[in-house]
Amino acid sequence: MSDQQKETDKTLRDDTLAAVVVSGSIVTFFIVYWSFEIQSVRELLEMAYG
Amino acid sequence: MNPSSVSSRFAVLGPYPRTAVAVLLLGAALLFSFGGMRTSLYPELLSVFEWMETTWFGYVGKTWGGAFALVQGGHLVSLGVLGGSVLFSDGRLLGLFSSLPIRDVIDGAHKVFVGALIVVAATGVFMVCGVAVKVYYLPVFWYKMLTLTVGVLFAFFVRKPLLDRNIDQVNPWVVRLVAMSSVMVWFTVAATGRWIGFS
Numbered sequence: 001m002s003d004q005q006k007e008t009d010k011t012l013r014d015d016t017l018a019a020v021v022v023s024g025s026i027v028t029f030f031i032v033y034w035s036f037e038i039q040s041v042r043e044l045l046e047m048a049y050g
Numbered sequence: 051m052n053p054s055s056v057s058s059r060f061a062v063l064g065p066y067p068r069t070a071v072a073v074l075l076l077g078a079a080l081l082f083s084f085g086g087m088r089t090s091l092y093p094e095l096l097s098v099f100e101w102m103e104t105t106w107f108g109y110v111g112k113t114w115g116g117a118f119a120l121v122q123g124g125h126l127v128s129l130g131v132l133g134g135s136v137l138f139s140d141g142r143l144l145g146l147f148s149s150l151p152i153r154d155v156i157d158g159a160h161k162v163f164v165g166a167l168i169v170v171a172a173t174g175v176f177m178v179c180g181v182a183v184k185v186y187y188l189p190v191f192w193y194k195m196l197t198l199t200v201g202v203l204f205a206f207f208v209r210k211p212l213l214d215r216n217i218d219q220v221n222p223w224v225v226r227l228v229a230m231s232s233v234m235v236w237f238t239v240a241a242t243g244r245w246i247g248f249s
Contacts, residue, residue, distance in 0.1 A: 010065065012215065012219060012220070013066065014065075014066040014067065014068045014069055015068055015208075015211050015212045015215075016212065016220065016221060016224050017066055017068075017069040018066070018068040018069040018071075018072045018208055018212075019208050019209070019212045019224055019227070019228050020224060020227065021069060021072050021073060021076070022072050022076070022204055022208045022231070023204075023208075023224075023227045023228050023230070023231035024227070024231075025076055026200065026204065026231040026234055026235050027227070027230065027231050027234060030231075030234040030235070030238060033193075033238070034238075
């Protein structure tokens, strides 16, 4: 395998790993944030209507 | 640019510089939020927001409702275009519109995305100037700024470099994960933006 090919593979691994780390964080944040918001709305509705 | 020259420049960050920068930025964001820096910086920003209301944009936004509504119309339309480009591009990555060439969809949608983002940002600054002190006290405004920053950084420094190469080389599950998180982050930007209008 040429040096150029090795470098390309390394860059691909780096970009992939970065994408997994950041995307995983975004998905986790999205689920946690909107779960809290939905929970808050449910509590408000329970207070209003029982 | 030669990839080897790029990697040698970032050699101090280890074998995976982009990942290292992403982890460092995420760590810095968490430290900023929970380490007390955010609460100490927040009062300092009030003077900036008060100044924004005294600018020409602020006066026009506050005194001429028609101008504010016109710019807000442009903001919403451009946000709709931005959302359309995200859904089209990420939908293609998730397997929709499979008859269309994936490279053409990604590149074409990115050009539309960049144009719409510029209009969203320009009209957004104008709108903030009109109601600067009000939005300063709205937590949802700061959530929107946070998600907008994350969305822009993600689009240009994570998603684009990954998808600029031959997509077949990338793990399909990673492509789907990137597409899903892109939709999620821009959905949150749009939702928190509309939420400001109802606060």
